[in-house]
Amino acid sequence: MLECQGWSPQPLWLAGTLCLRQHPTFGAEPGATCTASILQYLAIIPTYNEAENIAPLIENILRLDLPLHVLVVDDNSPDGTGQVVDELAAADSRIDIIHRPRKLGLGTAYTAGFLRALDRGYERVITMDADFSHNPRYIPSLVELTDTVDLGIGSRYVPGGGVRLWGIHRRALSRGANLFARTLLGLQAHDCTAGFRCYRAEVLRVIDPQSIHADGYSYLIEMLWRVQNAGFAIAETPIVFTDRRRGASKISQDEIVKAAATVLRLAFTRPQTVPAPGNPPSRS
Numbered sequence: 001m002l003e004c005q006g007w008s009p010q011p012l013w014l015a016g017t018l019c020l021r022q023h024p025t026f027g028a029e030p031g032a033t034c035t036a037s038i039l040q041y042l043a044i045i046p047t048y049n050e051a052e053n054i055a056p057l058i059e060n061i062l063r064l065d066l067p068l069h070v071l072v073v074d075d076n077s078p079d080g081t082g083q084v085v086d087e088l089a090a091a092d093s094r095i096d097i098i099h100r101p102r103k104l105g106l107g108t109a110y111t112a113g114f115l116r117a118l119d120r121g122y123e124r125v126i127t128m129d130a131d132f133s134h135n136p137r138y139i140p141s142l143v144e145l146t147d148t149v150d151l152g153i154g155s156r157y158v159p160g161g162g163v164r165l166w167g168i169h170r171r172a173l174s175r176g177a178n179l180f181a182r183t184l185l186g187l188q189a190h191d192c193t194a195g196f197r198c199y200r201a202e203v204l205r206v207i208d209p210q211s212i213h214a215d216g217y218s219y220l221i222e223m224l225w226r227v228q229n230a231g232f233a234i235a236e237t238p239i240v241f242t243d244r245r246r247g248a249s250k251i252s253q254d255e256i257v258k259a260a261a262t263v264l265r266l267a268f269t270r271p272q273t274v275p276a277p278g279n280p281p282s283r284s
């Protein structure tokens with residue numbers, strides 16, 4: 001593992017040697033093809049039955065001293081999460097929502113959010129869960145990470161990171177999933193299943209979220225695999241992940257099987273790489 005210091009007051013855990021590579025679009029005029037005129041970040045929060053969590057979470061996010069907007073992607077939650085957000089959005093223009101007709105899965109929720117983020121010209125795009133497992137206090141360090149790399153990951157599995165209130169079964173499942181994905185796909189990040197991320201918009205423009213096949217939780221693994229193989233720089237910053245206090249988990253046995261199938265499918269897929277011409281020399 002390589003630790004780079006001096007870029008940030010936080011230790012920067014870089015995913016293997018990826019920090020030495022630079023994507024052709026890195027350094028291009030930010031937002032050159034976009035409509036936003038000032039730097040703005042968007043936090044995308046997919047929700048399904050998070051009515052108890054969503055209002056305090058958004059409040060915590062918007063309290064941060066960052067030019068941050070929030071986009072909730074709700075799948076017609078039976079508990080009225082969408083209506084809670086509608087009311088918040090009516091009172092604060094920094095809050096937006098995409099209503100989808102039914103539970104369509106986490107992967108397509110991210111895609112819908114990414115497409116809106118690109119359409120509106122946001123510079124950096126954060127993804128996070130609604131259940132406070134991803135504490136908003138880590139957002140500044142995640143965003144800061146993407147001053148120097150293309151994808152920042154809030155990681156449980158680098159020194160300083162961890163999980164709280166998880167039983168042995170859940171810990172083993174998460175560790176096992178990471179080991180499986182890292183071994184079969186050669187992923188260099190230590191937390192490949194983390195949903196707490198910050199992408200530079202260039203990454204999403206190049207990767208095209210609509211082309212990702214996985215539709216559930218394994219979307220995160222496929223996205224990371226694509227980002228790494230496209231030559232983008234990836235780094236991790238430690239987070240302590242806390243199990244949800246309110247509401248119910250949506251992870252099912254089905255999702256676990258689907259995630260394993262996604263890893264196997266990708267292991268037998270030739271990674272698409274970005275055209276080499278114009279690829280600038282490495283950063284160091």
Ligand SMILES: Nc1nc2c(ncn2[C@@H]2O[C@H](COP(=O)(O)OP(=O)(O)OP(=O)(O)O)[C@@H](O)[C@H]2O)c(=O)[nH]1
Pocket residue numbers: 045046047048049050073074075103104105106109128129130131133243244248249250251
């Ligand atoms: N829009 C949308 N959001 C979803 C869907 N499934 C899960 N989510 C949201 O995705 C986030 C992650 O889901 P969780 O159930 O917390 O899953 P998890 O964090 O991996 O599992 P736990 O650790 O048990 O909480 C939460 O904000 C959910 O509300 C879905 O089908 N559609």
Ligand SMILES: [Mg+2]
Pocket residue numbers: 129131133244
């Ligand atoms: Mg959760």
